[in-house]
Amino acid sequence: MANVLEKQLLAATQIIEQQVDAEIENLEKMDEDDFEVLRRKRLEHLKKAQQQKDEWLQIGHGTYEELADEKEFFSACKKSKNMVCHFYRNSTYFCKVVDMHMAALAPKHLETRFTKINAEHCQFLVERLRIKVMPTVCLVRDGKTVDYIVGLDDLGGREDFPTEMLEWRIARANVINYSGDLMSPPVAGKAGGKGPALGRPSKKTIRGKTEDDDDSDDE
Numbered sequence: 001m002a003n004v005l006e007k008q009l010l011a012a013t014q015i016i017e018q019q020v021d022a023e024i025e026n027l028e029k030m031d032e033d034d035f036e037v038l039r040r041k042r043l044e045h046l047k048k049a050q051q052q053k054d055e056w057l058q059i060g061h062g063t064y065e066e067l068a069d070e071k072e073f074f075s076a077c078k079k080s081k082n083m084v085c086h087f088y089r090n091s092t093y094f095c096k097v098v099d100m101h102m103a104a105l106a107p108k109h110l111e112t113r114f115t116k117i118n119a120e121h122c123q124f125l126v127e128r129l130r131i132k133v134m135p136t137v138c139l140v141r142d143g144k145t146v147d148y149i150v151g152l153d154d155l156g157g158r159e160d161f162p163t164e165m166l167e168w169r170i171a172r173a174n175v176i177n178y179s180g181d182l183m184s185p186p187v188a189g190k191a192g193g194k195g196p197a198l199g200r201p202s203k204k205t206i207r208g209k210t211e212d213d214d215d216s217d218d219e
Helices: 002-029 032-058 070-079 093-105 123-128 163-171
Strands: 064-067 082-088 113-118 136-141 144-150
Touching: 064 070, 064 093, 070 082, 070 113, 070 123, 082 093, 093 113, 093 163, 136 163, 144 163
Parallel strands: 064 113, 082 113
Antiparallel strands: 082 136, 136 144
């Protein structure tokens, strides 16, 4: 068994070495014109990336901002490909905890707009999305609500969850760029027994339908 594994490892190493040698050979064959083409392509890529960054910043990406009402919510959904919106209530302590983490993630993920909206000021939207628990984080992609983070259960069930946990959970909905392991949360889940599976996509949709109507109270 050990000999078989050794042969497989050796074969894999040889393949990698051959690929590296091929890349080196290609580089050695390149002349100044080829390098100039690569340089121009790289500069063009950097220019486009900067233009995209400037466009994002102009429409509110990079900061954690409050939306005044439903009109601003739908307008923001149309302008940004990816958006995260925290539905909060001033009297709910856990909303302030989520605020802290959202504010930390906004400048880190310029590709996504991070917003918040007072649930008491947008009753039509709250009813349409069937939002009953505060905090609820709505995840939007291409103008459509694709998932919800309801309360703190998906974040480990504890108020002292790290920002990385919220980042991972948002990434599970493909609303931010993420290089970590989407199959495993950055920290352990709820202490004391087996709680709900972390990161399980919600069944709610923008039309407010759900498999199981949850009558949970806030907090």
